Amino acid sequence: MRVCIARRSISQRHGVSALTDVAAASNFRGDMGSMHTRTLLDSAAIAKALERISREIVELAGGTEHLALVGIQRRGVELAERVAKLISQREGADVPRGAMDITLYRDDLQTVGPRPIVGETRIPFDIDGLCVVIVDDVLYTGRTVRAALDQLADFGRPCRIGLAVLVDRGERELPIQADIIGESVNAPGKRVDVLVSEVDGRDAVELVEASE
Numbered sequence: 309m310r311v312c313i314a315r316r317s318i319s320q321r322h323g324v325s326a327l328t329d330v331a332a333a334s335n336f337r338g339d340m341g342s343m344h345t346r347t348l349l350d351s352a353a354i355a356k357a358l359e360r361i362s363r364e365i366v367e368l369a370g371g372t373e374h375l376a377l378v379g380i381q382r383r384g385v386e387l388a389e390r391v392a393k394l395i396s397q398r399e400g401a402d403v404p405r406g407a408m409d410i411t412l413y414r415d416d417l418q419t420v421g422p423r424p425i426v427g428e429t430r431i432p433f434d435i436d437g438l439c440v441v442i443v444d445d446v447l448y449t450g451r452t453v454r455a456a457l458d459q460l461a462d463f464g465r466p467c468r469i470g471l472a473v474l475v476d477r478g479e480r481e482l483p484i485q486a487d488i489i490g491e492s493v494n495a496p497g498k499r500v501d502v503l504v505s506e507v508d509g510r511d512a513v514e515l516v517e518a519s520e
Contacts, residue, residue, distance in 0.1 A: 343516050348500075349491060351511035354474070357490035358387065361472050362394035364488045368470050369439040372401035376435060376466075380444040380456055381409040381427040386506045387474060388443035406431035408442075413455035435463050441470040441487075445502035448477050450484035475500055475513055 349357065369375040372395060379388030385407045392403045409427035442456050453471060460469065472488035477500045491513065493500055499516040503509075 343518060346515045346517075347512055348475075348493060348515050349513035351505075354490075354511045354513065357474060358390055359394055361474070361488050361490055362391045362398070365391065365441050365470070365472055366395060366399060368441065368487055369468075372399050372403055374438050374467070375401075375403050376433060376438045376440050377403055377405040378431060378440055378442050378456075378460065379405065379407050380442065380452060381407060381429075383502055383504050383507060384442075384444035386504045387445060391443060391472070404433045404438075406433070408456055408459055410452060410455035410459055413459045415451060415455070429459070431463050435460070435466050438466050439468045439470065440466040441472050444471070444473050445504075446475045446477060446500055447471070447473040447484075447486050447489075448479060448500075450480045450482035453484050454482055474502055 365377075366372060366375070375395075377388040377392055379385035388405050388407075392405050395401060395403050407428055407430045409429050411426045440460065442453065442460070444452065444456075447453065457469065460466070470487045471484075473486045474490040475493055476486055476489045476491070477493045477495050479496060493513075493515070495515055497517070501512075501514045501516060503512045503514065505511050
């Protein structure tokens with residue numbers, strides 16, 4: 309297993325002041341008073357979307373021989389595991405998968421505090437020459453994916469990097485687009501929550517907005 313070491317110091321990144329996906333969601337929660345929740349995808353719809361995503365990932369990689377999946381903590385990891393199982397069942401191939409926590413690569417790390425909670429980053433295989441598909445739950449501003457690309461570069465040089473997301477909610481702040489999308493949602497001023505049974509006890513994609 310290779311251990312990732314950030315090539316840039318935290319202080320070097322402090323010059324960039326930007327709102328990441330995580331910070332945006334946190335601020336949105338803080339501004340909300342009474343909230344209304346609407347289910348966009350139930351468990352059956354999520355299962356169907358992941359089945360399609362798994363097929364499109366194999367097509368993107370031109371097969372499974374050089375394919376690897378890396379999920380972004382937290383729920384992207386669980387989604388990547390499910391996609392890998394679907395590919396294994398259909399293709400008979402055990403796709404390597406890993407996990408990334410992008411906390412230390414965020415461009416607003418100075419706002420997190422002196423002791424940020426950092427989850428596991430685990431990529432127990434050599435990514436050089438592979439088609440690595442990053443898996444995440446929601447694509448929003450693009451800043452989380454930018455951080456993931458930065459971190460992945462510390463592990464090696466894939467022949468290609470793809471991005472698969474369960475939900476694309478638009479409102480990008482960086483020129484980053486997903487190769488594979490489960491569901492596109494137009495949700496300005498709202499919050500999109502992805503729930504997975506491994507973490508939340510149930511599967512759902514919910515739209516949360518302030519009640520009038």
